[in-house]
Amino acid sequence: MSFSWAKAYEPKHPFMRWMDERLPLPRLVYGAIGGGYPVPRNLNYWWNFGVLAGIFLTIQIVTGIVLAMWYFASADHAFTSVEHIMRDVNAGWLIRYAHMNGASFFFIVTYIHIFRGLFYGSYKAPRELVWMLGLVIYLLMMATAFMGYVLPWGQMSYWGAQVITGFFSAFPLVGEPIRVWLLGGYAPDQAALSRFFSLHYLLPFVIAAVVVLHIWALHIPGSGNPTGVDVKDERDTLPFHPFYTAKDGWFAAAFLGLYAIVTYYAPNYLGHPDNYIPANPLATPAHIVPEWYFWPFYAILRSFTVDFIFPAKLWGVLAMFLSILLLFFLPWLDKSPVRSGSYRPVFKRFFWLLVADVVILGYIGGAPISPARVAIGQIAAAYYFLHFLVILPLVSRFETPLPLPASITDSVLHGEKAEAAPAGQKPRHGSVATAAAE
Template identity: 60%
Template structure:
């Protein structure tokens, strides 16, 4: 990499000894990026923005929070009422978790639609799945910290599922709890890990972006760049587009923080944890609802009882994403040129939304006479069929549309056409 000539002598001096400025220039300035990226490519930088926001607000919250079963709830109330701008920091963090998941889910579905997980970006995708798992663990433990009713009972329900593991299940659960129930020891370790994991996520994101920069971004056409005519420098074209994306995103985020800060929350979590009183409905945060639905949908399977089968299906629904680059072996990346895949992609989106809806309802309840349990079973079956059966078969039977020769070809064609119509006029 040729070092650019920096005009500032201090920058030149440092860069000669430690080439961080050359590195940044290479990776964030001149970095050749496909010129046809659409707004779905803003969601990676938005996820990065949310990660930093969560770390900063989380550190400030931790300055005022007390991780003890008899003090945690009051310490959060104090943050809300007495700490200067404590309400703002807490609402930014609380709603931030929801917005971080919204952004990340869109980021993932963008990858699914445009085939960004395909060669040579398999590791980039798999690192993303690691990030998703870490985000889920972090969010789950964070929700326990205010020590409200839903914190306590949510943690109790979910950790209890580990008892389903044969032979060692009880021992694992006791070990997770640090005792014989969710209690002070549990709260303490969850706080410790909740503080640690975001930094682990930050490190994995670093490697994620390194893997991205090895081959560069995929793009809506899903074809490789053929030369400089297909790319533009990252700065200023995509830096400015990312800033614009962040500005629009902030309108939504701030809208919820200032006007509907408890929209995503659960009123029961404003009641202090009480191990002697179980709330009638224990529901996880919205971003876990599809997984919660899968957990409850699975019946007894042969010698595996429903509880264990549910746990396996729930974890399996994410673990199978690691294998996606090999399950979908069609050489065409973008769904734009795969009509059949595009159809099934939208069915998958629908199945995931239905799973979220089912997760929010009691399995005993029904919708127009159809029990939610069965709606959940159908959607869960589709989720697994999609990845394990439909995608592998589509790779053989689907006839993709012809791909454009290059990224600039469709753009140039349109210009030529435009010129022609101008001539006629």
């Protein structure tokens, strides 16, 4: 997606010209996020969360590097090293709380980013690979977050590692050897803590590398937009800078303000109090739960309570993994030619039912087990799979979409008077200006 208005990069400063001739990095940045990258002119604020995810990834990497300077990956001293960071290191409490809450906010903006993609059909051609790379980033985030949750070596860290790695033992024959290989033993201990710390430090850089691929893949077809209509000409676009850098900038500042409020005034609100108790293999917590961003999948796991051919635990683990993996197949499950949910009235209703269903699963996954909650979780888990495997394919096949706008520009104008076309250029067919001229 390139148009004649997109100015070529022309360095003016002698040093920048010298740099551009030898290492054209400024040219690359200009083409990626500067005036050389045309973006649809109708992007709304739901498109800001991709940039926010990149900001929080940066925050996590920077704060994580600082914390690693003080953290001691030892089963005997990990908990006390975290307390030392909180109490004795200059601004250690701030760095630790910023990292801890940064993980939650990273998942918040990522979930909003994913659901925006689901509503506006960001997984549809020609952006299938963009969607899949985003899901790879999400899976890497989950692995990184789980390993990071273990590092404080509190009660919930220890027993969370025990329960989560125990999922693999549900697989016949190979399950238990895989679990022992992951932990480096038969229970979480020094070997598990050392390898989890190593991987937790490494994986954010892997995530950053996949983010580069994600952005690269996005720049080939160009950004999607709320209408789902392809860009027709240069009037449908704006340069990313300064229009969207300004829009992203003030929105990021507002969202980071919320993040700062939580970090300063409610730093433990999204955590679990049991993690301030040192790990004790001989004392099992009354209610073992993962971090809140895993609760919907934990609810799906717990929804299987009856053995049928295979043990219920195996069915639960398979369903939990499948609930994420089936998102990779959305480009083929949803065959509607219309991308945006704004023009799909039936799809829109089922989309909001899915959002409510995931919220219910999240509540069930974080709440103590009871017969009523198990029943609600089973219904919600069944609907989750029903939505993607049955409802979505049927809706995409039989739904009658609303008429699409002729172009992105027409959708922006909403019937208002269009700007006069340049001299010697006729207004486009189907535009408001054309209708007025006729």
